[in-house]
Amino acid sequence: MKVELDSVTFSVPSFELGPLNFSIEEGTITAIIGKNGSGKSTTLKLIHGDLRPDTGSIRIDGSKVSSLSSSQLAEKTSFVWQEIYSPMSFSVRDVMNVSGYKRGFDEDRMMMALDEVGLASFIDRDFSVLSGGERRLVTLAAAIYQDSEIMIMDEPTNFLDIDNQILVYKIMKRLKMAGKTLILSMHDLDAVHHLADFVLILRNGNNIAWGRTISTLTIENLNKAFNVSFQTYDTVNGSSFVGSYKG
Amino acid sequence: MHVIGNERLRAFVQRRREMKYAWVGFLFLLLIIVIILSDFIGSVRIPLLNILEIYGSQIPYLSHFVPHNYTSAQEQIIVQLREPEILGGLIIGASLGIGGAAIQSIFRNPISEPYVIGLSSGASLGAVSAIVLGLTFLGIYTQQIMAFVFGLSIVFIVYFLALKEGRIHPTYLLLTGVAISFFISAIVALLLFTNLNLQGEAFFWLLGSLENINWTLLYPVAIVVLIASYVIYLQHRELDAIQMGDMHARSVGVNVERTKRLTIFLVALSVSASVSISGLIGFVGLVMPHLSRMLLGGSNKYVIPVSGILGAMFLICADDIARGIVSGVVIPIGIVTGIIGVPFLLYFMRRLTGGRYEG
Ligand SMILES: Nc1ncnc2c1ncn2[C@@H]1O[C@H](COP(=O)(O)OP(=O)(O)OP(=O)(O)O)[C@@H](O)[C@H]1O
Numbered sequence: 001m002k003v004e005l006d007s008v009t010f011s012v013p014s015f016e017l018g019p020l021n022f023s024i025e026e027g028t029i030t031a032i033i034g035k036n037g038s039g040k041s042t043t044l045k046l047i048h049g050d051l052r053p054d055t056g057s058i059r060i061d062g063s064k065v066s067s068l069s070s071s072q073l074a075e076k077t078s079f080v081w082q083e084i085y086s087p088m089s090f091s092v093r094d095v096m097n098v099s100g101y102k103r104g105f106d107e108d109r110m111m112m113a114l115d116e117v118g119l120a121s122f123i124d125r126d127f128s129v130l131s132g133g134e135r136r137l138v139t140l141a142a143a144i145y146q147d148s149e150i151m152i153m154d155e156p157t158n159f160l161d162i163d164n165q166i167l168v169y170k171i172m173k174r175l176k177m178a179g180k181t182l183i184l185s186m187h188d189l190d191a192v193h194h195l196a197d198f199v200l201i202l203r204n205g206n207n208i209a210w211g212r213t214i215s216t217l218t219i220e221n222l223n224k225a226f227n228v229s230f231q232t233y234d235t236v237n238g239s240s241f242v243g244s245y246k247g
Numbered sequence: 248m249h250v251i252g253n254e255r256l257r258a259f260v261q262r263r264r265e266m267k268y269a270w271v272g273f274l275f276l277l278l279i280i281v282i283i284l285s286d287f288i289g290s291v292r293i294p295l296l297n298i299l300e301i302y303g304s305q306i307p308y309l310s311h312f313v314p315h316n317y318t319s320a321q322e323q324i325i326v327q328l329r330e331p332e333i334l335g336g337l338i339i340g341a342s343l344g345i346g347g348a349a350i351q352s353i354f355r356n357p358i359s360e361p362y363v364i365g366l367s368s369g370a371s372l373g374a375v376s377a378i379v380l381g382l383t384f385l386g387i388y389t390q391q392i393m394a395f396v397f398g399l400s401i402v403f404i405v406y407f408l409a410l411k412e413g414r415i416h417p418t419y420l421l422l423t424g425v426a427i428s429f430f431i432s433a434i435v436a437l438l439l440f441t442n443l444n445l446q447g448e449a450f451f452w453l454l455g456s457l458e459n460i461n462w463t464l465l466y467p468v469a470i471v472v473l474i475a476s477y478v479i480y481l482q483h484r485e486l487d488a489i490q491m492g493d494m495h496a497r498s499v500g501v502n503v504e505r506t507k508r509l510t511i512f513l514v515a516l517s518v519s520a521s522v523s524i525s526g527l528i529g530f531v532g533l534v535m536p537h538l539s540r541m542l543l544g545g546s547n548k549y550v551i552p553v554s555g556i557l558g559a560m561f562l563i564c565a566d567d568i569a570r571g572i573v574s575g576v577v578i579p580i581g582i583v584t585g586i587i588g589v590p591f592l593l594y595f596m597r598r599l600t601g602g603r604y605e606g
């Protein structure tokens with residue numbers, strides 16, 4: 001399923017986003033990077049139809065997002081939110097069940113999704129007392145359980161320790177191999193470098209650069225997006241970025 | 248409750264969650280027992296066997312085979328006085344408990360209840376103006392009909408005042424509801440203030456009572472409450488999703504605005520109908536959903552029916568006390584739920600959760 005943005009702009013008092021022009025191919029991973037407040041979450045919410053663009057159009061699989069019913073939308077896309085609510089007295093199972101709203105209950109798939117993030121034994125635990133990282137993993141498992149073609153994730157690795165970050169990157173690769181389209185906002189540039197096929201770089205709502213990771217995630221572009229200055233260093237699997245702290 | 252320590256009780260609750268269906272069944276059975284035992288309470292003593300015979304005589308076809316050892320006075324007391332009052336407690340308690348569970352889900356707010364959307368003030372305005380102005384244009388039940396219609400209308404007014412671009416924002420709706428309630432309550436106070444001689448009757452309504460419920464009032468209310476409750480229950484998965492946030496609910500495929508509209512309408516219908524015959528009974532709608540979450544977890548598949556069962560049980564027991572504690576006098580049920588019900592529930596909640604419940 002393709003996602004196409006055509007001269008999309010959006011504004012609230014004190015913030016303007018766009019114009020955004022790009023199209024995301026099926027079976028790819030796209031990462032949106034930029035400073036806090038640069039418009040990453042806003043872009044994701046626009047793609048998902050939670051916000052309406054002021055101008056331009058957003059199409060998923062050829063049809064305008066604004067014309068999709070919530071039911072059609074849920075079939076095509078799932079969303080892992082940056083913030084995690086604590087619903088009253090929910091168990092992990094209850095949270096998972098919510099994500100199974102569209103496809104219906106399937107115990108096996110639910111357990112497989114939880115198992116993939118290493119939390120199968122948490123199924124009957126109280127969701128609200130889990131640690132931040134555990135809750136993050138449950139929300140990822142819930143998105144896997146929802147099993148939509150396009151998976152939008154807003155900072156999917158926040159709260160996670162290094163082991164679990166690596167686990168999540170592996171899962172993302174697996175999902176991509178399975179044909180899913182992933183659209184992520186991320187802060188870890190090394191992970192973006194190794195994981196993403198395409199990158200969108202934002203600064204103050206402006207599109208600094210969009211394109212294949214290899215040609216877009218460059219020192220020049222990063223220096224435009226952030227205030228610190230960047231350099232690369234070589235590692236076993238290629239170069240990595242580091243921002244210098246000289247300010 | 249006295250013999251089980253906190254830790255053991257909590258382990259007990261944990262196990263209970265694994266046998267949820269059994270527990271719903273058990274609570275339901277307990278409710279039936281409470282209903283039967285409540286028929287004993289009152290100034291006239293009637294033996295259990297006679298009560299059971301009277302029940303049997305009310306069941307079509309079975310009535311021929313039931314012995315007839317009771318007096319017609321006994322039958323009158325059970326069938327015309329106690330049964331409608333107890334079944335009224337059942338219906339009203341259930342409607343408040345279920346309404347509370349649904350409203351708390353929609354607002355994602357653990358301290359909301361059906362009354363916050365303007366329902367109670369609207370119903371009060373209807374009932375009090377009927378009493379104070381002596382309105383009878385709708386027959387002998389003008390007061391009840393006015394309470395119902397006003398309760399429902401004020402909810403509509405609140406809903407449409409809070410609507411923006413076809414969407415309802417929970418906190419905004421809550422604030423609108425509270426503001427309108429305050430406004431309407433001021434009008435009610437004005438009506439009472441200017442009609443001091445009628446305060447007694449109006450106050451009785453404002454405190455709530457099951458005493459005046461008869462079969463004529465109960466039948467239509469019961470039908471409304473049963474249908475509304477069933478349809479609310481059918482929304483339990485949507486309400487679960489909304490509890491995780493409106494945007495999340497939409498992202499999993501729930502039609503959020505439709506669910507909210509439908510649920511608010513059904514709660515307004517059911518609870519307005521209930522309070523129109525009982526007056527304002529507070530607290531049940533707020534606390535019963537939490538009690539059921541403590542017992543069986545947060546999924547509305549259980550919270551909705553269990554809140555209904557617990558609300559019914561609580562109200563029937565409170566009414567038993569209201570009828571039985573001082574012989575010959577019926578205390579308004581609002582006083583009983585407050586003075587006896589609240590300490591009991593506070594204690595019970597602390598035992599269940601060790602004071603660590605987060606909503
Ligand atoms: N409804 C709104 N009203 C006013 N300002 C808003 C609104 N939504 C977003 N903004 C502003 O838009 C800007 C972009 O917000 P957004 O959440 O997209 O940033 P982000 O890139 O996701 O940041 P972060 O990395 O901190 O998550 C911020 O300055 C924010 O304050």
Ligand SMILES: [Mg+2]
Nearest residue numbers: 040041082154
């Ligand atoms: Mg963000």
